[in-house]
Amino acid sequence: MLGHLLRPEIEEIIRSGDLRSLRFALEDLSPAELADALEDLPPERSAIIFRVLPRPTAAAVFEFLPHWAQEEILRALGDVETAQILNAMSPDDRTRLLEELPAEATKRLLEMLSTDQLQIAQRLLGYPEDSVGRRMTPNYVAVQQHWNVGQVLAYARKHASHSETLGVLYVIDPAGKLVDDVRIADVLMAEDSRPVDSLLDHTFVSLKATDDQEAAVAAFLRSDRREALPVTDSENVLVGIVTSDDIMDVAEEEATEDIHKMGGSEALDEPYLQIAFRRMVKKRAGWLVILFLGEMLTATAMAHFEEEIAKAVVLALFVPLIISSGGNSGSQAATLVIRAMAIGEVRIADWWRVMRREIASGLALGTILGSIGFLRVTVWSAFSSIYGPHWFFIALTVGVSLIGVVLWGTLSGSMLPFVLRRLGFDPATSSAPFVATLVDVTGLVIYFSIAAFILQGKLL
């Protein structure tokens, strides 16, 4: 917020070329505020600021920038400054940047790293995409199980500067296996001579480096560690930690992806205002075309009933109302189930409980909409002759069709996410528009079949 207020002032100073004033003006801003101020500046100007900043600050500010801004600035900076920033960055934030870049650029940047940092970066990038390993940092404090509190504190004080966080220390055995974690608070309160082992409760939540990053979100919410969670390899050896800010980033990103998919689009994976127009249209067109091709079946279905429509044009009038009611109830049910699955409230084994609930919901909701539909035709007919002499049977057709279509929409909307997950797809792909399309086509068949049954010998 502050950043946006300061921008004109900073721009003015940069334009004047007065680097001393610039350094002075920047001194009182936090890295986050500076990043805010830089985000909307043209990259050449941001590059000037990065040259003026003290090195550790430069890296801290850089970490707060979104990827697209990071990429722009790296292009504007020289190799020396780029190398300085890359080497000073937190390993987890660096992985995030490197994995977003094209392979060519990643290779070029890796070459700028020192031997130590290169090793760390390559190890983290070696984990699968979207795994916990990719979000990990090796900057934590691990202490030996057989030390006493005095030794632990002395070690922690010495290594605090390399640690992302110090609220929790990790206790390992001589083989490096994770034994437990302990709050710095508990260590501080204990006598120096007490063995750290005696402070442990041997209950801790840890992650596997190869776990999907979504697991980190769930684990974090189930643990009482507020800063970070430890990460181990398959042998239970401690290999890193994942900090809570990265976990929250993951949660926000996963929610955004799900929401995009549920809205009937591929996940954009970039901010709406930053993504290149061509890329955005491509991601949106794909699903729209698939839905369109599916929806073409409605024209085929309608053609099948062309004779009925020609005999009773009045039937056509209710087509949009009926199919959209099915679509709406379907997207509603799909949305509720997809989200419940995403946050772990509903598991695949719950499909039967969900189905029973949705049959009941579908009947209840269908009856409500069906009654309104029936009344609408009845009341209109009382004041006009728009629906002709058979208005009662038309009202009945509309009412019964609505019950059937809403029940069907609710049921298919709620079951599709289970089917998709079962088949190994992301349930969020059963977007509202996807369910709506599915229900549109079948809704037409339901409607015209019920009409044929009720209106036979009358209008048809």
Next chain:
Amino acid sequence: MLGHLLRPEIEEIIRSGDLRSLRFALEDLSPAELADALEDLPPERSAIIFRVLPRPTAAAVFEFLPHWAQEEILRALGDVETAQILNAMSPDDRTRLLEELPAEATKRLLEMLSTDQLQIAQRLLGYPEDSVGRRMTPNYVAVQQHWNVGQVLAYARKHASHSETLGVLYVIDPAGKLVDDVRIADVLMAEDSRPVDSLLDHTFVSLKATDDQEAAVAAFLRSDRREALPVTDSENVLVGIVTSDDIMDVAEEEATEDIHKMGGSEALDEPYLQIAFRRMVKKRAGWLVILFLGEMLTATAMAHFEEEIAKAVVLALFVPLIISSGGNSGSQAATLVIRAMAIGEVRIADWWRVMRREIASGLALGTILGSIGFLRVTVWSAFSSIYGPHWFFIALTVGVSLIGVVLWGTLSGSMLPFVLRRLGFDPATSSAPFVATLVDVTGLVIYFSIAAFILQGKLL
């Protein structure tokens, strides 16, 4: 996870009534695991376990349970146990429970609190619903600005047990105003004689107690504090902290609410499988009925064009295809914009940039779908006479209508969230179904108007 595996064993022990074995079996479980195991047990059984647990553990386990399980267990426990758990709970988790209960129950529970805890609970409940104050805990360590490192460490060690977190200490002036926060790591690394004031960088992120809780999510992501953020009153006096796990809960809840609304339902505010059936149907029926009433306008619009349909039944065949294409592109655009607003990528001032992007997207997407629609009619006509001698003009009508309807859908879908926010409503209310309904009605008018223009003197 573990919890679900352990359940049968625990059930067996409870059934046997062997409290000693039970205490033994429970000893090795973490509070989170215990909560997992208890969640699905009948409340009377959970109550037995709560009586066996040591008091602080009981409160810790209780905090991990979801609200609905907490309420059930409180009903099953006696007043004495209830009072013990309530007094031992973290103030922030307790606020969350109390605010969910009916006023009557809240009052009864408040009466069970000790004078101290009652004061804390009442102060927190005094903040507005969904404010940062409601998520606050007063259990933090604040140190005076004029102390040296030795004094700070001694104080922190003494008060660590009352603190939710100790990774960050809060530095205040004699009036209690927040001066800065400092990482325990930096304190630990400094000499005892050094004034703590000299460790401060005077850049910190803090929240106001009256801020909306969503502000906490954004602030947390912009700060480099991993455990908690300090909260001040309007006078800048430190009044509490909000821990990162609560902030993540808020983020998850807000995303769930948005997703429910975007799916065309009220936010359920309870887990899908737990919410009472009546309450769920009520929350879902509301929007469905509103959408249905809106969608009734399609019947009115169709009736308006009844004469045209009677003359050219072929027009009716494409009605579902055309209006659903508008609906799909509209819900897609609305979803992208609503999410971008929710995570702060798009502000209300950006409406013009979004509008330009969406006019271009709408034209591009409309042209793609329009071309496919045009081709479909053309190709079908090459092999059959289904569309009659004027097939070319029908193809043209379908193609041009699709461009118009998709453009209109995209534009209204993307602008509606801005209008809603501007009027003070939640943009997420412009759910996919809502946009689809809006576009259905106008889409019909666009389609039949274009048809009237192109087919005049031919079919009409």
